[in-house]
Amino acid sequence: MDLQQFFEHWNLSEHPFQAEEARNDTVYTQKLDAAITHPDFTKIYGNPANPSTTIVFGEKGSGKTAMRLMIQQRLAAFNEGRESDKVWVVAYDELNPMLDRLASNLKTGPGEKTLAEIRLSDHQDAILSLSVTRLIDSILASKDKAELKRRKKAIKKMTPQRKIDLATLALLYDQPQHGRALDRWSSLLRLLRVGSGLDRGGHSFVTVLLLGAGVVGALGWRFLESPHWGWLLAAIGGGAGGILLGFLWLKRAWRNRKRGKQIEREIRTVAREPDSATRQLWDMGDNELASQPIPKKDDQDSRYDLTGRLLGILADFGYTSFIALVDRVDEPVLVSGDAKRIKQLVWPMLNNKFLQQERIGIKMLLPIELSQMLLAEDSEFKRQARLDKQNLVNPLKWTGTSLYDLCNWRFKNCQRCSPSEARPLDELFEDDVDSHDLIDALDQMHQPRDAFKLLYAVLLEHCRNTPGDSQQFKISKATLDIARREQSQRVVDLYRGMSST
Numbered sequence: 001m002d003l004q005q006f007f008e009h010w011n012l013s014e015h016p017f018q019a020e021e022a023r024n025d026t027v028y029t030q031k032l033d034a035a036i037t038h039p040d041f042t043k044i045y046g047n048p049a050n051p052s053t054t055i056v057f058g059e060k061g062s063g064k065t066a067m068r069l070m071i072q073q074r075l076a077a078f079n080e081g082r083e084s085d086k087v088w089v090v091a092y093d094e095l096n097p098m099l100d101r102l103a104s105n106l107k108t109g110p111g112e113k114t115l116a117e118i119r120l121s122d123h124q125d126a127i128l129s130l131s132v133t134r135l136i137d138s139i140l141a142s143k144d145k146a147e148l149k150r151r152k153k154a155i156k157k158m159t160p161q162r163k164i165d166l167a168t169l170a171l172l173y174d175q176p177q178h179g180r181a182l183d184r185w186s187s188l189l190r191l192l193r194v195g196s197g198l199d200r201g202g203h204s205f206v207t208v209l210l211l212g213a214g215v216v217g218a219l220g221w222r223f224l225e226s227p228h229w230g231w232l233l234a235a236i237g238g239g240a241g242g243i244l245l246g247f248l249w250l251k252r253a254w255r256n257r258k259r260g261k262q263i264e265r266e267i268r269t270v271a272r273e274p275d276s277a278t279r280q281l282w283d284m285g286d287n288e289l290a291s292q293p294i295p296k297k298d299d300q301d302s303r304y305d306l307t308g309r310l311l312g313i314l315a316d317f318g319y320t321s322f323i324a325l326v327d328r329v330d331e332p333v334l335v336s337g338d339a340k341r342i343k344q345l346v347w348p349m350l351n352n353k354f355l356q357q358e359r360i361g362i363k364m365l366l367p368i369e370l371s372q373m374l375l376a377e378d379s380e381f382k383r384q385a386r387l388d389k390q391n392l393v394n395p396l397k398w399t400g401t402s403l404y405d406l407c408n409w410r411f412k413n414c415q416r417c418s419p420s421e422a423r424p425l426d427e428l429f430e431d432d433v434d435s436h437d438l439i440d441a442l443d444q445m446h447q448p449r450d451a452f453k454l455l456y457a458v459l460l461e462h463c464r465n466t467p468g469d470s471q472q473f474k475i476s477k478a479t480l481d482i483a484r485r486e487q488s489q490r491v492v493d494l495y496r497g498m499s500s501t
Helices: 003-009 026-030 041-045 064-079 096-106 112-116 120-140 145-156 160-173 181-192 200-223 229-266 276-281 286-290 301-316 339-349 368-375 379-385 400-413 435-443 448-464 477-496
Strands: 054-058 086-092 319-326 360-367
Touching (some): 003 448, 041 064, 054 064, 054 368, 120 145, 120 181, 160 276, 160 301, 229 276, 301 319, 400 448, 435 448, 435 477
Parallel strands (some): 086 319
């Protein structure tokens, strides 16, 4: 029997159990607002108005990424239609760019040395960069005209200090996907009306102009037969002013270069054009920069200060809380699923001060291997992590009943009919197979991904052994048992490390 013939009989628009990766799962993503999820989802999701940190340890295929997608969808629904008390959401799930930039700045090459050098501040900088870049996008490049108008209106109402804070955050963390960062920087300063009033070009021009006036005045005083006293005044005033401004230019250039190199050295996960930070610093006055927490060597507090300033800016745009979703930490090329390397990447973030910031929730969806490694850590590490305060879910377990509910939901949502008319999953099987048999079989799979593989194998086994003209569209208990034995052994081998699929 052809699989499509089987689907036509059951009125299925697509295969309910084909997807293995949540990001490519059309059944799940198209029905995300009504999707079945894990019983612990409410604890993990928390209260957006008062977000809390949650750390989840789960097996591969246990639904961590699917849960992250649902959290994003629920938070988007929470924000929809609100003018205030919204939550700012950042997905920290693509770590390859961060690691590449870190390796480039450290000049270690794409090897384990990069992972050994990772600090908590690197993760904080990466999250701040994602947040600030997205915020600047919404201010300068949003395709939503109404949003763009609201953003610009909010900027006009900002205090001068807030505007300086936003400019500083853009200087430190903005990484536009398109165009040059310096061009965008200039556009932002014009919108904020922030600047030193005398940038590098202006300072140089005025200095040269005064020196030129001094030289002309001196030549006029020296060579004219009856020079007017104005020539002497021009020579003295222009020369003195030019020398003074030249000295101030050199002092300012030295200070900006020093600060620029400091920024490039300390913020290691942000890509920059050569000397771009130095050039940008010319556009801000010394008094404005003096009050800003520019990161310095061995200085962790500046990131918390900058995060606090970002929260203040977001509040002006209607966002009173912040949630960062940490996922797919085992997928970067440099990590490649190796548990020891994942530990090097993640361990710096297990810090209670970072995880318990006010109005911030960090949702960490981590591989189960880290849970086992955590048990071997010393008491000092555990004291700093304070996992007892982090809403720990360890492990993310699925029962046969919850997997049955999930698979039944998928089967119903793939049928070309209204939800009230959709047939349940157990109708696929003959009368000697009931929901209890399916629950028992699914319980041996442990994870959604393996549950889908079981049912995929069941459908395939039935079609493979059924003639196309038999009209036998119900699956026998024997077919279910064959697939269950094969898939159960595969799961056992996987846990023992004997299989990689």
